[in-house]
Amino acid sequence: MALTPMKQIATLYRGHFLTLAPSLCSPVCGKRVNFLGEYRRPGQPRDNTPPWKKIRFNFAKGVEGIQKHFSLLKDELFQRMVGPQGRPLQEHMLEQTQVKWEFRGSESLSQWVVSSDREIGGRSEAYLKLGRNNTTCLLYGTLCSTPPRDGETRYSGYCTLRSKQPTMSFDRKKHHDWSTFNTLYLRIRGDGRPWMVNIGAETYFTHQNDDMYSYFLFTRGGPYWQEVKIPFSKFFLSSRGRIQDEQHPLWLDKVNTIGFTLGDQADGPFQLEIDFIAACNDRTHTEEFAYELYKRNPEV
Template identity: 70%
Template structure:
């Protein structure tokens, strides 16, 4: 074989190799795995992955199933009765003229069962958070110790948070039960803290799977001392975050399908903390006329 034929053969191989590479690069988005297309559920840093099939998490217990059927049919009956009486079991006139509503109040041990407490101890941190009834069993006392030392797992860089969040309310047959606060524009709290700043988190029902981690946040600044403070936070001040990151595309809080509310402490100040809550409610403040406090981008800007 001559030198010219060898050179032609090498050039042909290079051309074919470049064309095949171009073809594979154009087809690559079509053959990527499903795991990279669908957003994975959030996993805290340092938390091991749970490799279980969905059916392995089901508890096949006959007695538990019979109790669940009895409970769900009782809830279904309650829903039908409330529909005939009025929204949320109130007469329609009272519902239309309602200006204040207490959503959560702490008047016994059963009221604490509607809440869950967590901290960075779940990922190997050192913070501790507890909840109990206050004096005379009329308030909720959230207390503990905050530690910002990250766990030594080689992955977590920041740590130090404590959270109390309300549980998702369920209707019959484990359907989500939402709060409808469209008649109100302000969140009303009666609290007594120790001077630390807290973050209030409100989660709403979303339409798409990638929005399930969207949360609306605003700040709660406590004064400290022995006196109670009545705090009114307009819903127009709440801003949208996704997994702790503030989003550029902001929009108003969806008040027709509110799921849960929570309180988070993460001011990076090590030491004990406490927050006492009397009640959490919503109200209609006619003096507040602001619709939304932040800039909203227009999808089709005017020329």
């Protein structure tokens, strides 16, 4: 039976899309493209449970949530009268170094998320705990670059520590404003492995959700602490692990998360101890952006 012109176009478009689909997905995710929903391993059955059946109503938790959000709203209103984060505005204007994260108890660990390639069937393991005297955090585990035997995944072997995006009352998004600083200040103690520092900023479009600003962190190893200063101008733009040709400076007034990724393909145990993560204003650093900016219509 002959196809109508519209059906011929639809069939041709569907064929081209299936041909291009493997190139649109990252190497870790395999050849399947899943635009809606979370990652599903190859061969795993699809969860067809309706969304309304996954909701669990609890009156006590609802009342507790309302009290929590109204208390947060009250704190936000009073902090605006005093200054940012409840401190006078003069302190923020004169401050050269501001500690953003420090690990001084079990509550500080709840602000972070640990993940590894076990989510896609890998064998790497990563754990997070408090260090000695409960004054530092220790990220440790074992890295394994052997890909899962599912017939589709070709690359594996990574471990990641990422901070949670802060929220305001009623689960509204909150951004870190680092516009008055120009350098990332870390106090760490590693085992000699190279890490990747990742900073996620707010974006305008949904196709930019995978954009990340990254830079390399080289640890010395040994028993001594290491203080590292990385200018924000050195962070380069990447998307799904691929460095982009068109680079843009980091939006310091809309920072969402910061993370550390290990993927050096060196199988074996690892550990990274962090004392604090801060942002400082280095007056000697005047560089705006370290990489070439491509202009579509360059000025003559």
